[in-house]
Amino acid sequence: MSAASDVYKRQCKVVFVVGDFTTTIGDPTGKNKARPEISREKIESNMKTYLEQVGKILLTDEKSFSWVPNSDWFTSVTDINLPADSKIGFQVVHDGVKITTPVDPNTIVGKAIVFENTRKQVSEQTSVLRRQISVVTLTSFLWTLRHITHAQLIKRDMFQDRLAKNEDLYMHEMMYPVLQGIDSSVITTLYGSCDMEIGGTDQTFNMLMGRQIQEINKINYETAGVSSDLQAVVTMDILSGTDGVEKMSKSLDNYISIADEANDMYGKVLSIPDALIVQYFRLCTYMPMAEIEEVARDLEHGAKNPKDIKMRLAREIVAMYHGQEKALMAEAAFTNTFKHGEVPHDAAEVVITAGEKLIDVLLREHVVPSKTEFRRLIKEGAISVVETAEKIDTPDFVITKSANFRIGKRRFIKIVLK
Structure with a gap:
């Protein structure tokens, strides 16, 4: 998100695609076995957490920012199932009078009403969004697959590793890059263009698939009057978790949340292995590279105590999200608690x-x-x-x-x- 904030300087709009649908599959990247399914309730809870954190880094006004869940186009009318006692009304206007007729929520008409009223494409249409709803049907999905070969998908290194170990590789996992690539195509249709996609280095294959799917849809873009330019792909290094072993992940409990309280955030930063100090300065702060290189030299030659450097890192990160005053307070609380044996005042x-x-x-x-x-x-x-x-x-x-x-x-x- 820090990288995305730089595009504001170029008067670009950031579109935050929440992969709530693709999460039900689970990106197989970096996994040596199929991921377990995640409940819809858990996905929605995580989605709310992500969106709450966005505002701490990105401007969220309508001109600068928009977000949309990819379930908007990957779920259809027939996927909707509501409790029988749900109340749905079909509204018509006759001679200037609005008339609402009750509709069974699980009929095609009832589901269609719910579908349209729950699409973010509709509820938050602006001058930027185009006046249409994009939905990926089985027909359109198979049309896309006609232009992608099995050989292209199977060459992914993690898939090759699975096959070499005689481990299971499921078809829905192979489809993940295609589904993510379709996201780019839909964004092009909705916003008129999808100029750049930013993601981790582990997403390179998936994002390049987005370019390929944009390429095969060029004729459709021309008909719809949207840009046929292919997206640029920008990859960022993956941040290691606080354990220094795996990439940062909420499911592995080795993460530092942007929404953490100042004291917790400070303490978690201090818990990282010394080997990650430079990486965290580079990926998590706005410190100039010249200063970061100086920090690296100090660590390499033992010129400064790693703990002192780590405390500076913790101050920098906490100040970004809570302000300089709370960063200094967090440092004082840590010193009193862990150096002087005091119990935190807010315990x-x-x-x-x-x-x-x-x-x-x-x-x-x-x-x-x-x-x-x-x-x-x-x-x-x-x-x-x-x-x-x-x-x-x-x-x-x-x-x-x-x-x-x-x-x-x-x-x-x-x-x-x-």
């Missing part, structure tokens, strides 16, 4: 009755997500009493006096007995 406080088990309190207060996670932390010696540094070594630990507890690296809770 949760709970009043309980003596004799309760610690596991029950932490689960009830959502400090840990499950009994399994609690036992893992106990086994790793990651739960302790702040005042005495005593490590809790049993899952059945009973609270007999007021105390502050540290859970993991950055979680604290103040427990007070009645």
